[in-house]
Amino acid sequence: MAALLEARHLRVDLHTQRGTATAVRDVSFTLERGDTLGLIGESGCGKSLTALALIGLQPEGARVSGSLRLDGQELVGLADRGWRRLRGNRIAIIFQEPMTALNPVHRVGAQIAEPLRLHRGLGAQAAREKAIALMARVGIPEPARRVDSFPHQFSGGQRQRLMIAMALACEPDVLIADEPTTALDVTVQQQILALIRELVAERGMALVLISHDLGLIAQNARQMLVMYGGAVVESGPAASVFHHPAHPYTRGLLAARPSLAQRLVAHRGDRLPTIPGTVPDLFHLPPGCPFAGRCPFTEDPCFTDTPPRVDLDARHRFWCRRAQVVLRAAGLADEDTA
Known part of the structure; x- marks a missing residue:
């Protein structure tokens, strides 16, 4: 039986005016349903670029090699049309800064409903009702009234919740959370993390959690990769890595x-x-x-x-x-x- 998400010797080369740099090299891991993987390391160690490669959003000029399989399907070399069928549907991402990830000129309800219309074929009214239900599920007060609001009309914590609602709209198999609690106060951080844990357990998703916060990883990941200079320098069960x-x-x-x-x-x-x-x-x-x-x-x-x-x-x-x-x-x- 194939693993849900399996990376083998994943590599990302950046081709720039300065030349070619290997930003991610030889990253390997296996994720089963309901499993959680934490990535830690200093800024510039390759964590976020690894996350982008996992969802086919690597920068222009980047070349991904090695192997990345979702339910046995090879994703490295997949055409953009193939990625569009998967992205937001079977694999989704919560970006680090929701204010730059959410479109400021589109109403939040329309943004949450978009993947439902694209991947599930829902009509406008059905997608809108589902968006309202998702907003309520992630703790947005008065979702029926605020579904037509714009991103700037929400607080930072609420925008992060909206990002989660959008990522979870199609009930993906794999959720990638790239610094999901950055710039949030401690209370909101705990609420967001509790919500992610609950949804992962409820839906049996696999979670890739990226953070500088070692305590966050210790509390929320069962296995972890320590990255430095684009490479994995240590890996194993989170409890083992933290204790030894x-x-x-x-x-x-x-x-x-x-x-x-x-x-x-x-x-x-x-x-x-x-x-x-x-x-x-x-x-x-x-x-x-x-x-x-x-x-x-x-x-x-x-x-x-x-x-x-x-x-x-x-x-x-x-x-x-x-x-x-x-x-x-x-x-x-x-x-x-x-």
Whole structure:
């Protein structure tokens, strides 16, 4: 039986005036129905571009290679007409900023109804009634009255709810949420996340959740990918990665997140741990490990040698050529066995 969504060695090359840059390389994962996958990493690590490749919306000039299958159907190389039949129907996305994703000159009800008319063949009145029901389902007050309002007449949290309603209109098999709670206050964040969790459980969708917020991923994803420089540096069940992080980059990310105890005893002027350096430019990535140079375990071969995959167990793995030293430093291996 085929997985619902399966990526194998997914790669995205950007062709620009500066030349060609590999923005995403060798990304692999498998999603079953009802499964949840979290993607974490700093800005510029390839998370959002991976999401766009999953829905066939990569930038102009980008070339996607490798394999991406939805219910066994190969999507890499699919013509635009084929993508239009799937996008918004079987696979949908909640964009990071709803004010730029929603059309400011169209009424929100018409925007929610559009995929219903295109993919389900509903008439204008039936699609409108379904749009009102979806607005009510995501918590928009007085949906029958506000269905003809414009996006600017809603708050930021309500616009995000409208984006969710639009994405869920055709009950897709796969939902991609790219930073769905950015710029929302904590209360609205929790409401939005609770709504997404409820709908995923209710409809058996697979969810790809992208976020900088490690706590959000820990609470809402069963498996996760840690991305850096367009590549996956660690992957596995979320609980395992959070409790036993192996890659130096993963450990650096987790160390930079303050715990409640640290917040309670912190003094003004105290600095959180940081990862030295910055994310490298895509056009100047080292041919070896993308984290080479920022990693405290870097040796000269790290810049040139492709890091091998190291399996911690059947599902938890990371990529590092200095795995034995790294595991000892992380307390995940004994001196005698590593």
